[in-house]
Amino acid sequence: MIDSPDGFIWLTQQEYGWYIAVYLFFSGLAGGAYLTGFAADLFGWRTADVSTSRSMRAITQWGVILAIGAVGAGMFFLLFFHLGAPLRAMFFPILFVNFGSWLVIGTWIIVIFTMVVAFQGLWLFWAGEPTGKSAFPRTVTSAVENRFGIPADTWLTRLASLTYPGARGRLAISAVGSGLALGMIAYTGLKLGYVSATVPLWDGTLLPLLFLTSALSIGLAATIGATAVFEGIHGTKITTFSVADDVIILGEIAVLALLLSVLASGGPGSTAAFELLTKEYGLLFWGGVVTLGLVLPLGMSVALIAVEFREDVHACERLTRLVRGGYTLKFGFVVLGGVALRYLIIAAAYNAPLSP
Secondary structure (H helix, E strand, O other): OEEOOOOOEEOEOOOOOHHHHHHHHHHHHHHHHHHHHHHHHHHHHHOOOHHHHHHHHHHHHHHHHHHHHHHHHHHHHHHHHHHOOHHHHHHHHHHOOOOOOHHHHHHHHHHHHHHHHHHHHHHHHHOOOOOOHHHHHHHHHHHHHHHHOOOHHHHHHHHHHHHOOOHHHHHHHHHHHHHHHHHHHHHHHHHHHOOOOOOOOOOOOHHHHHHHHHHHHHHHHHHHHHHHHHHOOOOOOHHHHHHHHHHHHHHHHHHHHHHHHHHHOOOHHHHHHHHHHHHHOHHHHHHHHHHHHHHHHHHHHHHHHHHHHHOOHHHOHHHHHHHHHHHHHHHHHHHHHHHHHHHHHHHOOEOOOEOO
């Protein structure tokens, strides 16, 4: 709480707790991971190289797995910790009909996106032959069927066969899912930005852009990081994806710098949020968000590209392991920075002023 020169008392917002920060993180991760998988899907579809195609399919599979897991985790924290009435969610088609509300629009986007991701997972794992360690969902259903006699794999394979729209149709539906992923990412920022007049940190223009760039970055980092850990780096275009992440990070830095500038030059509530963000939470902001999540990954990327430029990474197993570990660490830092960012967006938000 602060007493500002304008005679108002500014309080940190109390409506949203840490669980909303977790929900925001998982929503961004789901959207970014799915978009990364879709990009890899397009790469694999266009290439004539069998090895590259298999690697791109593995990335696509990891993107779908992470998207499904992140959506489920995000909904768990939202429904159980924030709303406290998860059973009411079953009646959302009846209750959520005010399409002038971002809450309603966002809910429908998330539900339809989840359905698209579920079908993509069904087709990727049970309509064909999945590849790599990301094929474990198919491995699990096969093991359940063989060991316990429950025909889970047979049922899912039959359902996938009945619904599979063909390779082009699946890509087209995946493109629709990508649009929904972008909508879901933007929704989280727009929903908070709707009250920017009373919570200056939640700027209605810049916060959605910040969430978009951050979500694209952490989703790409998580998907390619998982691929590097479990599948290796050969044929995965990891350098290309890493450079793409670097470009996104530079965009995120630009948006974050602009938001800080707006806060620092704004009214009492804006400057209070700026002070809280950069000083009271300075260690987490400068150390976690800026250094760990933005600057350090860029520096590591430059170093890794320099190594790959000078040496044939795949000719030396030890060097391959080092580069693989370097990329994994870089992507891990990006994800951790995304967690810190969303926590601060919630924790460092001053609310509407009250007259003393």
